[in-house]
Amino acid sequence: MSPLPAPPTRPAPALPAGPVPHRIRGRLVTVDEPLRLGAAGRPAAAAVRFLRECQSHDLVVRWTPATDDPLITGPAHEISATAGLLRHLPAPGPLPGEPPELTVWRDRHAYGQLYHRRGPDFVTVMDRREPSAAARFTIDDPDLLATFRTVQDPTAVAALTPVGREAVELLASERLAWVTDGWVVALPPRIRRWPVPCTDI
Known part of the structure; x- marks a missing residue:
């Protein structure tokens, strides 16, 4: 009896190049510098995009926020709002005295709390960040x-x-995009494997 063939190797996912220095080994991504999600602007939007793409590939991410980041030091209601908005992304590692x-x-945090799937002329989004208020969207305009x-x-x-800015306002109002100091980035990762039974999608 001939041996079974070895399972195919899984190629390393293509993560965004740019301002988030990282190392990847198998399914583990280690971010080499603290991220500043609460510091606003382009670096924060780029950090969210990076974490979103890691989540899209169902990768384990080790990262820490900067100790002076407003995500850590800001008012409790702002920290809670930001953490709730980004809860679908890989969570930061623990820090002493963190909120x-x-x-x-x-x-x-869990894979599949917020994601999108692409059709030919539409996108469907499932949002389960708040289980009691789960929502499904179809973007076809x-x-x-x-x-x-x-x-x-x-x-x-x-x-x-102007039409694009109006669309951003709508996406942000539905918590599908994050606007930070004049920069915007989409929040739902593109799904690459079924996170739940197909009847729930």
């Missing part, structure tokens, strides 16, 4: 869909057309 909202983030695709990468709001 309890970051512990909640780690405890409640051409202008809204074009903007959603544009802001997969961090984008200056001022560089968008």
Whole structure:
């Protein structure tokens, strides 16, 4: 009896190049510098995009926030709002004296809390960050869909057309995009494996 063939190797995922220095080994991604999600602007949007793409590939990410980041040092209601918005992303590692909202983030994080799937002329989004208020969206308006695709990468709001800025306002109001100091980035990762039974998608 001939031996079974070895399982195919899983190629390393293509993560965004740019301002987030990291190392990847198997499914483990180690970010080499603290991230500043609460520091606003382009670096924060780029950090969120990086974590979103790691989540898309279902990678384990080790990262810590900077100790002077407003995500750590800001008012409790702002920390809670940001952590709730980003709860679908890989959670930060523990820090001494961290606010309890970051512990909640780690405890409640799971793959598939927020994701999107792409059709030919539409995108469907499932949002289960708050289990009691789960929502499903279909983005098929051409202008809204074009903007959603544009802001997969961090984008200056001022560089968008008036229609694009209006679309960003709508996406942000539904918590599908994050606007930070004039920059915007889409939040739902693109799903690459079934996170739940197919009847729930």
